[in-house]
Amino acid sequence: MIKAIRGTRDLLPPDTALWNFVEAAVRDVFRAYNFHEIRTPIFEETQLFARGVGEDTDIVSKEMYTWEDRSRAESEKGQSLTLRPENTAGVVRAYIEHNLQARGLNKLYYIGPQFRRERPQKGRYRQFYQIGAEVIGPPTSGSESPARDAEVLELLATLLDRLGIENWNLQLNSVGCPNDRVAYNEALRKALEPVAPKMCADCQRRAVTNPLRVFDCKVPEDQPIIEKLPRISQFLDEPCRKHFEEVQAILKSVGVEFQINDRLVRGLDYYTRTAFEFTHGALGAQNAILGGGRYDGLSESLGGPNAPGIGFAIGEDRLVLALNQNAEAVQKKPDVYIAPLGDGMNREAARLARELRRHDLVVELGDETFRLKKSFELATKAGARYILIVGENEVKADTFALKNLAAGEQVTVPRAELAGKIRS
Numbered sequence: 356m357i358k359a360i361r362g363t364r365d366l367l368p369p370d371t372a373l374w375n376f377v378e379a380a381v382r383d384v385f386r387a388y389n390f391h392e393i394r395t396p397i398f399e400e401t402q403l404f405a406r407g408v409g410e411d412t413d414i415v416s417k418e419m420y421t422w423e424d425r426s427r428a429e430s431e432k433g434q435s436l437t438l439r440p441e442n443t444a445g446v447v448r449a450y451i452e453h454n455l456q457a458r459g460l461n462k463l464y465y466i467g468p469q470f471r472r473e474r475p476q477k478g479r480y481r482q483f484y485q486i487g488a489e490v491i492g493p494p495t496s497g498s499e500s501p502a503r504d505a506e507v508l509e510l511l512a513t514l515l516d517r518l519g520i521e522n523w524n525l526q527l528n529s530v531g532c533p534n535d536r537v538a539y540n541e542a543l544r545k546a547l548e549p550v551a552p553k554m555c556a557d558c559q560r561r562a563v564t565n566p567l568r569v570f571d572c573k574v575p576e577d578q579p580i581i582e583k584l585p586r587i588s589q590f591l592d593e594p595c596r597k598h599f600e601e602v603q604a605i606l607k608s609v610g611v612e613f614q615i616n617d618r619l620v621r622g623l624d625y626y627t628r629t630a631f632e633f634t635h636g637a638l639g640a641q642n643a644i645l646g647g648g649r650y651d652g653l654s655e656s657l658g659g660p661n662a663p664g665i666g667f668a669i670g671e672d673r674l675v676l677a678l679n680q681n682a683e684a685v686q687k688k689p690d691v692y693i694a695p696l697g698d699g700m701n702r703e704a705a706r707l708a709r710e711l712r713r714h715d716l717v718v719e720l721g722d723e724t725f726r727l728k729k730s731f732e733l734a735t736k737a738g739a740r741y742i743l744i745v746g747e748n749e750v751k752a753d754t755f756a757l758k759n760l761a762a763g764e765q766v767t768v769p770r771a772e773l774a775g776k777i778r779s
């Protein structure tokens with residue numbers, strides 16, 4: 356038997372109702388903040404992620420699904436392609452390609468699958484879904500302002516509250532700008548030099564190539580060493596410090612709680628200044644429900660204009676796991692089950708179903724070969740509110756027996772009044 360690939364999964368009803376509930380609520384919130392949807396391809400040139408996310412990150416160095424796309428014609432060149440492991444690089448690529456810079460501040464959101472070759476476990480998949488947003492524009496559009504950071508964080512708090520997700524925790528840090536990074540990397544290299552030989556092979560490499568990535572290490576034996584390394588907070592220059600202070604001041608003013616965590620550096624290379632994660636207790640080991648931050652130099656590193664930006668991505672799989680909602684409860688049930696009774700009644704039932712659905716009613720249609728008892732059982736199982744009997748006599752009189760399944764009461768209703776009666 357052919358099965359779904361390890362780390363991928365099928366989303367089935369009634370769970371898909373939860374996913375749709377989440378996505379509908381999310382779209383409502385984005386609308387209130389004047390964000391608009393963007394859709395980018397699920398595969399891109401490998402170079403985009405290597406340059407955007409960073410060669411030394413776990414994502415790029417270990418987790419990407421990459422293949423050589425052979426050309427079909429002699430004249431075309433084959434190229435290295437990658438299933439997107441995240442969507443920020445793709446959005447910024449599109450921003451540059453379509454000159455969205457000319458539109459001023461862009462507030463974009465996306466919902467879609469991402470792919471990473473990680474070890475699958477609860478809350479961690481190889482195909483997972485992100486709900487993300489990016490605020491990006493020329494500096495004159497206010498894209499660099501701490502007001503953007505605070506607005507994005509306040510949006511997230513609102514979104515989680517709206518979905519009824521409680522006990523989330525916002526971890527906040529500033530990872531500084533390239534200025535600070537030079538001094539910080541220098542200090543990290545110095546501090547790592549004597550201890551790196553005792554660390555894992557990855558860390559030994561990172562200590563030389565990209566010392567910040569040492570913080571991504573999950574090896575337990577390395578943690579006491581990492582704990583003692585200098586923190587980025589000691590290296591922020593004056594503009595970065597001011598920016599971070601203002602983000603915090605606005606958050607306090609709007610009443611969004613947060614915790615400063617100066618070990619939070621995030622696993623992607625593009626971050627500058629504000630970096631954050633929201634964690635949630637119910638998620639166990641994979642407790643990061645979302646992450647994001649500012650990426651002021653990303654556009655330029657991809658050959659684009661100076662376009663500061665900030666964004667986030669929510670792990671939708673994890674969001675649904677954290678939801679306190681029952682899938683059955685959010686799944687829409689049929690308003691009415693139509694039970695055709697006897698030969699030739701499928702045609703009549705089909706006409707009625709068409710009429711009622713035009714009135715936006717949810718209609719489940721039975722079959723003329725079913726006995727009445729079976730129709731009642733199926734209607735009850737489907738959770739329909741009403742059952743509508745369509746037999747020869749009913750069709751002749753153009754009035755139908757309509758029974759409320761929960762209340763048990765049955766009425767006879769003329770065709771023209773059916774929709775109104777079912778809706779009431």
Ligand code: HAM
Nearest residue numbers: 441443479480483643644645646647648666667668670
């Ligand atoms: P990220 O932290 O790599 O950031 O991913 C964001 C979220 O996606 C994580 O917090 C987690 O909830 C979810 N996630 C990541 N990997 C998996 C997985 N294997 N299975 C299930 N869920 C997963 C980014 O992707 C950045 N692009 C976010 C961003 C947008 N930064 C600025 N703009």
